[in-house]
Amino acid sequence: xxxxxxxVVRWRERQERAASLAPRELDELEDHLRAxxxxxxxxxxxPTPATxxxxxxxxxxxxxxxxxxxxxxxxxRWKRLLVTGWVLFxxxxxMPAMTDSSPFGRVPPPPPPGAIAPLPWTPSDPAPIAxxxxxxxxxxxxxxxxxxxxxxxxxxxxVVGLGALxxxxxxxxxxxxxxxxxxxxxxxxWTPSFVGDLRVGYYLWLASxxxxxxxxxxxxxxxxxxxxxxxxx
Amino acid sequence: xxxxxxxxxxxxxxxxxxxxxxxGGESYGYEILKQVKLLSGGELEWSDGMLxxxxxxxxxxxxxxxxxxxxxxxxxxxxxxLTDRGxxxxxxxxxxxxxxxxxxxxxxxxxxxx
Numbered sequence: 368x369x370x371x372x373x374x375v376v377r378w379r380e381r382q383e384r385a386a387s388l389a390p391r392e393l394d395e396l397e398d399h400l401r402a403x404x405x406x407x408x409x410x411x412x413x414p415t416p417a418t419x420x421x422x423x424x425x426x427x428x429x430x431x432x433x434x435x436x437x438x439x440x441x442x443x444r445w446k447r448l449l450v451t452g453w454v455l456f457x458x459x460x461x462m463p464a465m466t467d468s469s470p471f472g473r474v475p476p477p478p479p480p481g482a483i484a485p486l487p488w489t490p491s492d493p494a495p496i497a498x499x500x501x502x503x504x505x506x507x508x509x510x511x512x513x514x515x516x517x518x519x520x521x522x523x524x525x526v527v528g529l530g531a532l533x534x535x536x537x538x539x540x541x542x543x544x545x546x547x548x549x550x551x552x553x554x555x556x557w558t559p560s561f562v563g564d565l566r567v568g569y570y571l572w573l574a575s576x577x578x579x580x581x582x583x584x585x586x587x588x589x590x591x592x593x594x595x596x597x598x599x600x
Numbered sequence: 601x602x603x604x605x606x607x608x609x610x611x612x613x614x615x616x617x618x619x620x621x622x623x624g625g626e627s628y629g630y631e632i633l634k635q636v637k638l639l640s641g642g643e644l645e646w647s648d649g650m651l652x653x654x655x656x657x658x659x660x661x662x663x664x665x666x667x668x669x670x671x672x673x674x675x676x677x678x679x680x681x682l683t684d685r686g687x688x689x690x691x692x693x694x695x696x697x698x699x700x701x702x703x704x705x706x707x708x709x710x711x712x713x714x
Contacts, residue, residue, distance in 0.1 A: 395629060395652055398677045402630040403648060428649035436653035440660060 369416040375400065378424055385430035392437055396427055403427075445586040449528050452578030455571045456524050460499040462568030498568040517556055520549035524579055543587060546580035605643055614654050615663075616693035617644070622664060622682040623690065629655065629678070655680055663689050 375397060382388050382396075400423050407419035427433070527542045553573055621627060621635045629651050636646055658664045663686035666678050682690070 392652065392656075394676050395678050396649065398628070398671075398675055399630050399648060399652075401675060426648040428647050433649045433653070436650065437656060440653045440656040 369420070371401075371404070371416065371420065374417075374420050382430045382433075385434075388430065388434050388437065392433075396433070400424060400427060445582040448578050448582035448585065452575045452582060453524065453528060455578060456575035459568045459571035459575060460497075460502060462498040462571065502568075513552065513555060516549075516552045520552060520576070523549055524575060527583060528579055543580045543584035546576050546583065550576035550580065605640075605645070610644055610646065613644070613697075614646075614650075615658065616690060616697060618651075618654060618658060619663060619682060619686050619690040619693065622680060622686070626679045626681040628680065632680075658686070662686075 378400065379393055379397065382393055388396075403423035403426055404416075404420050407422050408416060410419075523546055527546065530542075550573055553576065617636060617639075618632060621632050621639075624635075627635070632655075633646060633648065633651055636644055655664065655666070659666050659680070662683055664680045665683050666680050668676055668678050671677050
């Protein structure tokens with residue numbers, strides 16, 4: 368016995384698997400599918416409901432083709448933000464940084480031979496190095512829960528971003544707030560000396576979290592099916 | 601049998617066609633498709649799925665505005681209406697298509713300048 372509701376659910380699942388069609392787009396296509404199904408049922412060409420449904424479904428075309436056409440309509444604005452965030456994240460580690468002006472920086476030079484008492488450490492001339500080296504040194508200096516959280520937060524950028532590109536990630540609702548939280552944690556690292564070391568790279572690094580969080584937030588909104596608030600009864 | 605209107609022409613005419621149909625009032629995807637078939641006497645063959653990306657593009661460009669509504673059957677349906685910007689675009693499209701149509705008619709010797 369043909370069950371229209373089950374057939375529609377199966378169709379939606381197949382569309383979601385085969386293409387990156389968002390539920391809003393699928394809502395619209397589903398409305399069309401049902402209308403066409405009713406029309407086909409009334410026609411003499413479709414002897415059974417199953418045949419009518421198959422005709423209506425095939426009439427909509429292949430999921431991948433539809434997805435491509437929707438993409439041409441400029442749907443994934445979140446993807447541009449995500450990629451920009453990734454680029455900033457990568458670039459932030461290549462920015463030149465100074466190492467000698469903070470306790471997070473280069474290890475203090477050993478006291479001169481023969482010195483009776485260890486000399487208090489004074490910054491030597493700052494030496495420019497690559498941002499990732501400065502970051503590694505800084506992370507070595509950052510200890511405690513804040514340091515650990517900050518170091519772990521770097522994993523979020525590639526992991527949640529790749530998850531979003533591959534399909535609807537699990538927990539899409541909390542990934543954007545999580546990234547925003549990670550940015551807040553990293554903001555707590557701010558001290559004049561720390562920022563002085565990492566300089567513009569630090570701000571780019573922070574901005575990358577904001578951009579990826581914004582991208583995922585927009586994506587989550589676009590994925591959300593037409594909500595009740597949007598529907599005018 | 602070869603289709604009377606090839607796909608490039610169908611694609612090129614999709615914007616003025618949708619905008620023209622929406623001058624008659626708010627409508628939704630399936631209804632717009634039926635209108636296309638009716639107006640063209642079945643000569644313009646639009647695949648069912650093709651219309652929706654077109655509608656989304658028009659909405660992105662601000663030529664139409666969409667809103668969701670619940671049907672009597674409790675189904676979610678998106679209705680589109682023509683915006684002021686869309687009306688302006690339609691006027692320009694109409695002038696363009698009339699110029700093309702007029703020139704072709706003249707070149708084929710069967711028409712008068714419009």
